Every structure is written in structure tokens, then in C-alpha cells.
Amino acid sequence: MAETSCRSSKSASKSKSATTGKAYVRKKSKSGNKRANHRSTTSAREAAFRKSKASPAPAKSKTTSPASTKAASGQATQVIKTARSFLGTPYRYGGSTSKGMDCSGLLCTSFASIDVKLPRTSTEQSSYGKDVRLNDVSPGDLVFFAERKGGSKISHVGMVTTVKGKDQVMFIHSSTSRGVVEDNLLGEYYQKIFVKAIRPF
Structure with a gap:
């Protein structure tokens, strides 16, 4: 079933064997995930940066007088x-x-x-x-x-x-x-x- 799925893809039809096709598809999929993760991480960082600029850090509270x-x-x-x-x-x-x-x-x-x-x-x-x-x-x-x-x-x-x-x-x-x-x-x-x-x- 996995072999059929691999051959159904455009990249798999160009490969010479099922084994090569599998390896090629897995490698491409892994690379695609890396790009997706990179975009997700970049978006999260940009959102955090915009939030930090929009919401300034709260002012430090003044220390209270000693109990004595x-x-x-x-x-x-x-x-x-x-x-x-x-x-x-x-x-x-x-x-x-x-x-x-x-x-x-x-x-x-x-x-x-x-x-x-x-x-x-x-x-x-x-x-x-x-x-x-x-x-x-x-x-x-x-x-x-x-x-x-x-x-x-x-x-x-x-x-x-x-x-x-x-x-x-x-x-x-x-x-x-x-x-x-x-x-x-x-x-x-x-x-x-x-x-x-x-x-x-």
C-alpha cells in the first residue's frame, strides 16, 4: 500500500525503482517539513516581536519601607x-x-x-x-x-x-x-x- 502511494506521486514516477522512489519521496517530505517548521518558527518570532513593541514592559514597583x-x-x-x-x-x-x-x-x-x-x-x-x-x-x-x-x-x-x-x-x-x-x-x-x-x- 505504501509502495502504491509513493508511485502515485509525480516525483515517484520519475524514479527507476520502487525503493529509490520511496527514499526520494521520504527525503522530499522531510525537507518540506523543515521548510514548514522554519516558516512557523519565523512567524512565531515576528508575532512575539510585534507584541513586545506594542506592549511595553511594566514599570518596576517601588520598594516599600522597612517594617521597623x-x-x-x-x-x-x-x-x-x-x-x-x-x-x-x-x-x-x-x-x-x-x-x-x-x-x-x-x-x-x-x-x-x-x-x-x-x-x-x-x-x-x-x-x-x-x-x-x-x-x-x-x-x-x-x-x-x-x-x-x-x-x-x-x-x-x-x-x-x-x-x-x-x-x-x-x-x-x-x-x-x-x-x-x-x-x-x-x-x-x-x-x-x-x-x-x-x-x-
Whole structure:
């Protein structure tokens, strides 16, 4: 049956024998398959090339912040929220409740909301963390002041709540005359008595 099929082809009729015809037909068929495969591969490559030009590669995604930074930001947010809940509370030396509180008492109570126990006085709190330059302060950082201009002995503490730019850095504290309020750290009065800033987280 295979022999008859071979002789029925145009190429097979030119051969001298059935055996030669078979071999010739098989060789031609194999060559034909190679050409077909080549055309198929070329078409696939051209299609892939057109697709790559039509659909640009997606942009690389930005890397996220380290988990430790996110945790610190979350802690700062909670502490600031607690401190602001005491806005308007009158000043009271040695106090740390809504009935009255001093500057270090405000921070002790605020940090307790994240289970952090700060030292009780502003002088002791000034060593709780690492020093930060004034230009680099962030929400949650503690800021310390002297009693008078040019002084270095710490007598007051507050906490940065918002950084709005190079001219406005708000901090919350318990003022002896106004109670718990927020003021601009970069205001002239506080710049004169500013001593240092630390990052407690």
C-alpha cells in the first residue's frame, strides 16, 4: 500500500525503482517539513516581536519601607493621639492626669498608651533615645528646652506632632501658663531656648 502511494506521486514516477522512489519521496517530505517548521518558527518570532513593541514592559514597583520604620510610625501616631486628648488640661506640677499635668507627666502618660515607660523628669527623658538634629525631627521626637536663652540645663520637654515644612514644626507640651497646648518649635521664643531633640523609638 505504501509502495502504491509513493508511485502515485509525480516525483515517484520519475524514479527507476520502487525503493529509490520511496527514499526520494521520504527525503522530499522531510525537507518540506523543515521548510514548514522554519516558516512557523519565523512567524512565531515576528508575532512575539510585534507584541513586545506594542506592549511595553511594566514599570518596576517601588520598594516599600522597612517594617521597623512602619512600626515606629504607628507608635508615634498613637502617642501623639493620646497627648492631643489632653489639650486644654491645666498645668500642675507633678501631675500626669486630666486634672492637671506638667510637661514630663504629659509624655509619661502619652507613652504609656504604647506600654513604654519613660523616666519621670525632663532631664532624665533627654537621655531616652538617640540625638536628632533640629532639621531632621519627625513626629514623635522629643524636644528639650532650657529655662532661659543660651542656657544648657534642661527644664522643659515637649513632643513633635507635625512637620509642615522648614518654617513650621508643631510640638505639644504642658506650658506653666497655658496648660497643654501645641506651639511652633521654629517660633522665635522656642528657638532661643531650644537645647536638643531625641528620637525615642
